[in-house]
Amino acid sequence: MQKVDVQLGERSYPIHIADEFSALIPELADAAQVVIISNPVVAAHYLEPVAALFPQQPKHFLLPDGEAYKTLASFEQVLSFLLEQKMSRDLVLVALGGGVIGDLTGFVAACYQRGVRFVQIPTTLLSQVDSSVGGKTAVNHPLGKNMIGAFKQPEQVIINTQVLQSLPAREFSAGMAEVVKYALLGDRQFIDWLLQHAAAIRQHDAAVLAQMIQHCCQMKADxxxxxxxxxxxxxxxxxxHTFGHAIEAFMGYGTxxxxxxxxAGMVMAAKLAHSRGWLTEAELALTIKLLVTFDLPVVAPASMSINDFLPYMKADKKVKAGKMRFVLPTALGKSTVVADVTESELLQVFA
Structure with missing residues (x-):
C-alpha cells in the first residue's frame, strides 16, 4: 500500500493506494449510519466488497450512469433518500464511482444537515488522479459545468488500482488527460517519464499505474x-479546462x-501560448504527441466556432471583474494564469 497525505490541519486526510479495497480508518468503520452512493455499472462489480469494509450492512442508493445525471435533480433525489431513511448527522456517505458520483456525493455531504462525513472510493483513472482529491464538489447546469457546488474535503480516499483493469479504453484515455495535465503544468521530468512508460501504461501494468497515480495525487495534495x-x-x-468545459456544455454533457x-482544451491553450512566443514549435508538437500517445483528441469539435466557445468561457468560474482568465503554459512543465487574452488572440487558435 502507498499513502499520500493531504495536509489541511484538522481536516487533513490520507489517500490510500493499493491493489485491493483497503480497510477504513477505525472512526469510519464504526460509523452507525453508512450510505454508499454509486451507479448500477460500478455497483455490479464493487458494491459488495466495499460494503464489506463496514461491520454493519450499509444502505445504498444508485444513480444512473453518466455525466448527464450530474444535476440538481440527482442531488435532490439523494437528499430525499437520506431524509426518507431518517439519516442523522453522524452519517458517513461513501462515493463509489467516477467523478460524477464523487462530485455529487461530496456536494450532498456538504449540504445534508449542514455537513456530514464522506469517503471517496474512485473507480475511474480520472477520479483517482484528480477529482477525488481536494474537496471540490459540484453539479452541472445547462449554462455551465460545475457551477453549483461547495468545498467539502473527504475523510479519506481509497484507491484500488485493480478496478482500472475493467475500465473501458475510452474512459482510461480520458483519465490520462488529467495525468498529462499535471506533467504540462508543473513537472517537465514527468513528461519524459510518461513517454518512457507509455507502453506499460497502455497495458495497465499495475506497478507503473500505482507509481503514476501516486505521483499525481502527491502533486495535487501539495x-x-x-x-x-x-x-x-x-x-x-x-x-x-476553460476551453474544455465549453466543449462539454456546448456538445451536451457526456457527449x-x-x-x-x-x-483538446490543453492543445488550444498550448496554441495560444505558442502564439505569444511562450512555447516553441517543438514544445507544442511534444504536447500534442503526448496526448495522441494516449489516444486523446487534440482538436475541438468541428462544429464549434469561437462564437460557440465565448458565451461559456465568459460565464466560467474563473472570470474575475468581467475578464476571462486562462491557464497557459509558459514552457513545458510550467504554467501561469492570465487575464489579458483578447478575442483576436483567440481567433488565432481557431485558424
Whole structure:
C-alpha cells in the first residue's frame, strides 16, 4: 500500500493506494449510519466488497450512469433518500464511482444537515488522479459545468488500482488527460517519464499505474495544501479546462468525456501560448504527441466556432471583474494564469 497525505490541519486526510479495497480508518468503520452512493455499472462489480469494509450492512442508493445525471435533480433525489431513511448527522456517505458520483456525493455531504462525513472510493483513472482529491464538489447546469457546488474535503480516499483493469479504453484515455495535465503544468521530468512508460501504461501494468497515480495525487495534495479554495496556485489545475468545459456544455454533457474535452482544451491553450512566443514549435508538437500517445483528441469539435466557445468561457468560474482568465503554459512543465487574452488572440487558435 502507498499513502499520500493531504495536509489541511484538522481536516487533513490520507489517500490510500493499493491493489485491493483497503480497510477504513477505525472512526469510519464504526460509523452507525453508512450510505454508499454509486451507479448500477460500478455497483455490479464493487458494491459488495466495499460494503464489506463496514461491520454493519450499509444502505445504498444508485444513480444512473453518466455525466448527464450530474444535476440538481440527482442531488435532490439523494437528499430525499437520506431524509426518507431518517439519516442523522453522524452519517458517513461513501462515493463509489467516477467523478460524477464523487462530485455529487461530496456536494450532498456538504449540504445534508449542514455537513456530514464522506469517503471517496474512485473507480475511474480520472477520479483517482484528480477529482477525488481536494474537496471540490459540484453539479452541472445547462449554462455551465460545475457551477453549483461547495468545498467539502473527504475523510479519506481509497484507491484500488485493480478496478482500472475493467475500465473501458475510452474512459482510461480520458483519465490520462488529467495525468498529462499535471506533467504540462508543473513537472517537465514527468513528461519524459510518461513517454518512457507509455507502453506499460497502455497495458495497465499495475506497478507503473500505482507509481503514476501516486505521483499525481502527491502533486495535487501539495497544491491543495497550499491553496485549498483556489485563491491562487490551485487555479493552475484548470489547465485546458476553460476551453474544455465549453466543449462539454456546448456538445451536451457526456457527449465528450471530461478528459477528452480537457485534452483538446490543453492543445488550444498550448496554441495560444505558442502564439505569444511562450512555447516553441517543438514544445507544442511534444504536447500534442503526448496526448495522441494516449489516444486523446487534440482538436475541438468541428462544429464549434469561437462564437460557440465565448458565451461559456465568459460565464466560467474563473472570470474575475468581467475578464476571462486562462491557464497557459509558459514552457513545458510550467504554467501561469492570465487575464489579458483578447478575442483576436483567440481567433488565432481557431485558424
Amino acid at each position: 497544491i491543495v495544501s497550499r491553496d485549498e479554495t483556489e485563491q491562487g496556485e490551485r487555479a493552475l489545475l484548470n489547465l485546458g 465528450w468525456l471530461h478528459g477528452e474535452a480537457v485534452a
